[in-house]
Amino acid sequence: MSLEHLELFEVFVRSARGLDHKHAGSLHAADHEQALEYARDCYTRRSEGVSIWVVKSRDICASQEDDSDSFFDPSDDKPYRHATYFPLPKEVGNM
Amino acid sequence: MSTEDQIEDINALEQKFQARIDAEQKIEPKDWMPDAYRKNLIRQISQHAHSEVIGMQPEGNWITRAPSLRRKAVLLAKVQDEAGHGLYLYSATETLGISRAELIAALQDGSAKYASIFNYPTQTWGDVGAIGWLVDGAAICNQVSLQRTSYGPYARGMIRICKEESFHQRQGYQIMIELAHGTPEQKQMAQDSLNRFYWPSLMMFGPHDSESAHSARSMQWKIKRETNDDLRQKFIDQTVPQIEYLGLEHPDKDLKWNEERGHYDSGEIDWEEFQNVINGNGHCNRQRIQHHVKAHEEGAWVRDAQNAYDQKRRARKASTAA
Numbered sequence: 001m002s003l004e005h006l007e008l009f010e011v012f013v014r015s016a017r018g019l020d021h022k023h024a025g026s027l028h029a030a031d032h033e034q035a036l037e038y039a040r041d042c043y044t045r046r047s048e049g050v051s052i053w054v055v056k057s058r059d060i061c062a063s064q065e066d067d068s069d070s071f072f073d074p075s076d077d078k079p080y081r082h083a084t085y086f087p088l089p090k091e092v093g094n095m
Numbered sequence: 096m097s098t099e100d101q102i103e104d105i106n107a108l109e110q111k112f113q114a115r116i117d118a119e120q121k122i123e124p125k126d127w128m129p130d131a132y133r134k135n136l137i138r139q140i141s142q143h144a145h146s147e148v149i150g151m152q153p154e155g156n157w158i159t160r161a162p163s164l165r166r167k168a169v170l171l172a173k174v175q176d177e178a179g180h181g182l183y184l185y186s187a188t189e190t191l192g193i194s195r196a197e198l199i200a201a202l203q204d205g206s207a208k209y210a211s212i213f214n215y216p217t218q219t220w221g222d223v224g225a226i227g228w229l230v231d232g233a234a235i236c237n238q239v240s241l242q243r244t245s246y247g248p249y250a251r252g253m254i255r256i257c258k259e260e261s262f263h264q265r266q267g268y269q270i271m272i273e274l275a276h277g278t279p280e281q282k283q284m285a286q287d288s289l290n291r292f293y294w295p296s297l298m299m300f301g302p303h304d305s306e307s308a309h310s311a312r313s314m315q316w317k318i319k320r321e322t323n324d325d326l327r328q329k330f331i332d333q334t335v336p337q338i339e340y341l342g343l344e345h346p347d348k349d350l351k352w353n354e355e356r357g358h359y360d361s362g363e364i365d366w367e368e369f370q371n372v373i374n375g376n377g378h379c380n381r382q383r384i385q386h387h388v389k390a391h392e393e394g395a396w397v398r399d400a401q402n403a404y405d406q407k408r409r410a411r412k413a414s415t416a417a
Contacts, residue, residue: 017120017121017123017247018120018121018247018250018251020251051123078168078172080165080168080169080172080262080266081172081176081262082262083261083262083265085262085265086262086265086266086268086269088265088268089272089340091336091339091340092268092336092337092340093333093336093337095232095261095264095265095268
């Protein structure tokens with residue numbers, strides 16, 4: 001018997017309070033509640049986290065890596081958005 | 096449950112909340128928090144968001160008149176960043192259970208404030224330099240400290256914002272360097288901008304600690320991590336060598352190095368001016384809000400178009416699914 005009714009979930013784990021949730025991996029589960037429990041068992045067996053988010057994989061809308069050149073192109077020719085573009089004389093300290 | 100039980104319950108929750116803060120742990124949106132903490136945060140973060148958005152006006156004023164294409168591109172990128180910062184901060188405020196529409200309404204009806212510095216006009220290109228250098232510089236002092244604020248979404252927003260602000264301050268200082276080391280007229284323009292923006296920048300840190308209405312509890316809750324006066328002192332100290340390098344005259348005639356304190360002593364701020372601007376009587380208070388309302392109303396067709404498009408898309412999806 002297969003488990004075809006199970007859905008794919010993406011798991012995000014916050015390793016400590018105050019930090020961002022980071023993508024940890026995926027798993028199969030029947031619903032959100034079950035996904036949370038499975039995620040705890042799969043991804044936090046060694047106290048890796050204090051909080052878990054689960055999201056259905058099909059609910060994630062991702063940009064296409066193949067298109068990334070044109071997708072991110074608008075910021076490639078704007079080096080002045082970086083602080084290091086503006087040299088600072090050493091007399092004035094940090095900015 | 097009896098009323099006494101409920102009060103006891105809340106006391107226990109408040110103790111747990113304060114213990115978490117004392118242990119330097121962040122508070123996250125779904126944690127229990129006292130109502131006053133929530134209100135205080137909504138006030139402070141939305142005020143911060145409004146400042147980013149209103150701050151686009153004085154600088155936007157110079158985009159069409161920037162002295163070169165490169166300067167124009169840089170200024171556009173900076174103003175675009177400020178819009179982004181407004182977005183991060185409005186979103187962080189919304190995690191506390193208030194809607195974007197309510198926040199904007201509070202700005203427009205005057206019940207929410209924004210940094211009073213943006214009620215000063217930008218009269219010359221030098222002002223654009225002074226704003227980047229001094230106004231963003233003062234904001235950075237405050238924001239670096241807020242990276243350790245107790246509310247998680249606010250702290251994480253601040254980390255992102257601080258990374259981006261450094262460019263703002265440096266591009267402003269570079270404008271000042273070029274003016275100050277240019278022709279006598281350009282140097283005079285730089286001096287004039289410094290003179291007009293120095294004191295209002297010091298006012299950005301708020302009233303003295305002894306006069307500050309929100310300070311004590313905000314410190315206890317670690318919403319604020321350093322006091323107004325400590326942050327202001329940091330800014331005063333770091334700005335001295337920057338003014339020296341430009342070869343400009345320091346606007347504070349009472350400024351003196353205090354060997355014992357290891358800091359500069361400075362002259363008193365004109366608090367009457369501060370109160371006046373806060374209470375709506377600065378040069379541009381009315382103009383700033385009127386412009387915001389006008390832009391919001393004139394943008395109604397964009398929101399209508401987006402709603403119509405979303406409806407059309409939903410209808411199309413429903414018909415292909417059927």
